[in-house]
Amino acid sequence: MAEKSRIEADSIGSLEVPTGAYYGVQAKRASRNFHITGLKMSPLFLSNLALIKKAAASVNGEIGLISQEQENAIKTACDEVISGKFTDDFIVDPVQGGAGTSANMNMNEVIANRANEILGGKLGKYDCVHPNDQVNMAQSTNDTIPTAGKMTTILLIEKLTKSLEKLEMALAEKGEDFKDVIKMGRTQLQDAVPMTLGDSFRGYASMVKRQIARLELAKKEMATINLGGTAIGTGINASQYYEDHIAGELSKLFGRELVQADDLFDATENLDSFAEVSGALKACAISLSKMANDLRLLSSGPRCGFSEINLPAKQNGSSIMPGKINPVIPEVVSQAAFLVCGHDTTIAMAAEAGQLELNAFEPVVFYQLFESFTALTGAVDTLVDNCITGITANKGRCKQLKESSVGIATVLCPYLGYQLSAKIAKTALREKRSVRDLVLEHKLMTPEKLDLLLG
Numbered sequence: 072m073a074e075k076s077r078i079e080a081d082s083i084g085s086l087e088v089p090t091g092a093y094y095g096v097q098a099k100r101a102s103r104n105f106h107i108t109g110l111k112m113s114p115l116f117l118s119n120l121a122l123i124k125k126a127a128a129s130v131n132g133e134i135g136l137i138s139q140e141q142e143n144a145i146k147t148a149c150d151e152v153i154s155g156k157f158t159d160d161f162i163v164d165p166v167q168g169g170a171g172t173s174a175n176m177n178m179n180e181v182i183a184n185r186a187n188e189i190l191g192g193k194l195g196k197y198d199c200v201h202p203n204d205q206v207n208m209a210q211s212t213n214d215t216i217p218t219a220g221k222m223t224t225i226l227l228i229e230k231l232t233k234s235l236e237k238l239e240m241a242l243a244e245k246g247e248d249f250k251d252v253i254k255m256g257r258t259q260l261q262d263a264v265p266m267t268l269g270d271s272f273r274g275y276a277s278m279v280k281r282q283i284a285r286l287e288l289a290k291k292e293m294a295t296i297n298l299g300g301t302a303i304g305t306g307i308n309a310s311q312y313y314e315d316h317i318a319g320e321l322s323k324l325f326g327r328e329l330v331q332a333d334d335l336f337d338a339t340e341n342l343d344s345f346a347e348v349s350g351a352l353k354a355c356a357i358s359l360s361k362m363a364n365d366l367r368l369l370s371s372g373p374r375c376g377f378s379e380i381n382l383p384a385k386q387n388g389s390s391i392m393p394g395k396i397n398p399v400i401p402e403v404v405s406q407a408a409f410l411v412c413g414h415d416t417t418i419a420m421a422a423e424a425g426q427l428e429l430n431a432f433e434p435v436v437f438y439q440l441f442e443s444f445t446a447l448t449g450a451v452d453t454l455v456d457n458c459i460t461g462i463t464a465n466k467g468r469c470k471q472l473k474e475s476s477v478g479i480a481t482v483l484c485p486y487l488g489y490q491l492s493a494k495i496a497k498t499a500l501r502e503k504r505s506v507r508d509l510v511l512e513h514k515l516m517t518p519e520k521l522d523l524l525l526g
Contacts, residue, residue, distance in 0.1 A: 077195045088195060093160040095180035095195060095202065101173030107166040112174060113441050117161055118153045119222040119325075120178050123215050123298065124206055125149035126321040127313075131208050134312050140190060141205055148185035157181050165438040170431040171216035179206040209309035209317075211301040213339055213429055220437045221293040222325060224348055227444035228290045232283055234451040235355075239279040241459040246273035253526045254379055254469035255476045262478030265526055268379065268464050271369075275362050282355040289348040294328060296321075300335030303428040342422040342430045345440060352443050353415040359450070360408035363401035366458070370398055379469050383461030400458035407450035414439035473526075480506050482524050487515055 076087040079096035086096045125146050132142030151157065160181050163173045179202035186200040187193070200206065207215075250269035257263050298321065299314040301307050306314050318331040332338035372378030388397035417439045421432035473479065480496040483506075487495070495515075499506050507525060510516050516524075 079195050091194070093157050093181040093184040093194065094162055094177055095184065097202075098160075098162055098173065098177035098180055101167060101169075101177065102162040102164070105164040105167045105173070107164045108438065110165060111158075112161055112163060112165045113223060113437070114155065114158065115226060116219055116223045116437065116441065117178065119226075120174070120215060120219040121149045121152040121182070122222070122324050123210075123219055123321060124178065124182055126317060126324050127208060127210055128206075130313050130316050130320050131310075133316075134310065136208060136310065137205050141186070141200055144186035144189040144200060145182060145206060147189055148182045151185060152178070152181060157185070165434060167434045168431070170212055170429060171433050172212040174434070175207070175210075175212040175215055176202065179203065182206045209301070209313040210298075211308075213302050214297045214300045214335075216433055217339070217342075218296040218298045218321075218329075220345070220433060220440075221296055222329070223437070224345070224440065224444075225290055225293045225327060227441065227448075228286050228293070228348070231355075231444055231448045231451070232286055234448050234455070235279055235283050235286075238451050238455050238459065239276050239283070241455050242272050242276035242279060245459065245462060246270075246276055249464050252464045252466050252469055253473055255473045255478055262476040264478055264481045265473055268469060271365070275365075278358050278362065282351075282358060285351045285354060289351045292344045292347055294330055295332050295338065295344070296329050297332050297335050297338035298329075299331055300339050304334075304336035304339045306335065336428065340425060340428050340430060342425060342433065342436060345436050346419055346422040349415045349418040349440055349443065352411050352440075352447060356408035356411035356443075356447055359447075359454070360405040363404040363408075363454075366401045366462075367398045377468075377472075379465055379472070381463045381465060382458060385457055400453055404450045404454050407446040410446045411443045414443045474505055474507065477506055479525055483510065483516075486524075491515075 074090050077090050078085050079088050079099075080086070081096045081100075083100070086099055088094070088096060088099050128137065128142045128145040128149070131137050132139065137145070161177055163177045165174075167173045183197055183200045183202040183206045184194045186206070187197060190199040192199045246269045248269070249272060250267055252268040253265055254268050254271075255262055255264075256266040256270075296318060297304065299306055299309055299317050301309050314331075318329050322329045366380070366382065369377050369380045370382045382398050382400070384396045385399055386396075388395035388399075418436050421436045421439075422430065424430070424432050477496040477499045480492045480499070483492040483495065495506055495509050498504070499509055507521060510521055511518060
């Protein structure tokens with residue numbers, strides 16, 4: 072009968088590991104220590120970490136620090152990890168103590184075990200390829216984990232940017248569709264001056280365009296990595312050849328340029344670049360939420376609210392009120408924004424909490440940052456697909472509210488003066504009459520000129 076477990080040992084002692092597991096003793100210990108989220112590490116993050124291991128094997132193999140057989144086996148194992156073959160063997164919680172050592176060792180053990188298997192060895196023996204000696208050669212948790220985090224962030228920025236570009240286009244199209252729909256603008260929820268509904272949507276499109284530009288700047292910051300600095304930035308246990316070539320090799324595999332930081336000490340101990348990305352996400356989130364608030368308000372009704380626009384009906388709104396339809400898509404956009412803002416606070420606290428040559432709180436930074444990207448990208452996608460593209464204008468309602476508003480008196484100021492225009496506005500309110508009627512009654516302007524001014 073086959074054994075159900077094997078015994079592996081580390082500097083702490085021996086531990087049972089399932090016989091067929093590709094993870095080892097250190098990942099097993101970590102899985103016992105950290106029951107925080109109940110979730111697995113980001114597959115995208117793990118793929119990028121495996122890409123780093125592959126690049127390291129190539130560079131170390133070039134100068135003979137590992138054999139050709141070891142290099143090839145490690146790289147094959149990395150490719151299999153990237154393909155998702157060993158998903159169940161990454162057992163460490165994304166929120167973990169140790170600055171990500173558990174994540175790094177989980178990866179090292181999976182790659183080492185698979186590489187040994189490729190070379191004819193047994194799981195858990197590490198006779199041909201060792202997790203530390205070969206897979207982790209010239210590396211430290213303190214340069215591999217933040218580099219994998221930056222690579223993942225770059226990809227997530229690109230994904231979010233594509234979604235935002237679709238949103239910008241959809242809003243711009245609505246701006247064109249509604250360019251002739253005149254409505255009242257409002258400041259502090261009070262009648263202000265006339266505008267078009269198209270103006271509103273073009274403004275939203277410009278706001279989204281600004282978020283894209285801000286994210287692009289943050290993406291450039293992410294391309295600076297500390298790989299080669301090893302533990303604290305000195306490059307201890309890494310060859311000069313490795314330090315000089317690892318960023319270039321990783322760039323080739325990643326398909327995007329990554330640049331080694333000028334100061335590896337700074338790049339190892341400080342996480343402000345991640346706080347900057349989170350800040351850009353927060354700015355984007357709150358801007359989108361503000362727009363979502365506008366959409367809810369403008370569509371309020373159907374008979375007792377603004378009702379200037381119609382949002383597409385996506386689902387029943389109430390279990391008790393028949394026929395009620397809620398603005399569920401704008402609501403979920405705002406909720407995603409609330410999540411992003413909360414995550415940003417966590418990331419700020421974690422970035423501040425570093426001490427001396429290392430910040431040990433990268434795991435929670437990455438967990439919250441990746442969650443922010445997931446929530447915001449999903450919110451943007453559903454906003455485009457299930458809301459913006461289906462918005463229609465209530466032209467009659469917009470016209471009715473504009474004509475009954477005293478705010479249009481502002482348009483008269485250059486012709487009648489502020490004092491007389493204010494008097495007309497007050498009279499219109501008091502007598503519940505339109506500004507247009509009062510101007511014509513007192514023959515202050517010809518009907519043709521007034522119609523031209525009021526649109």
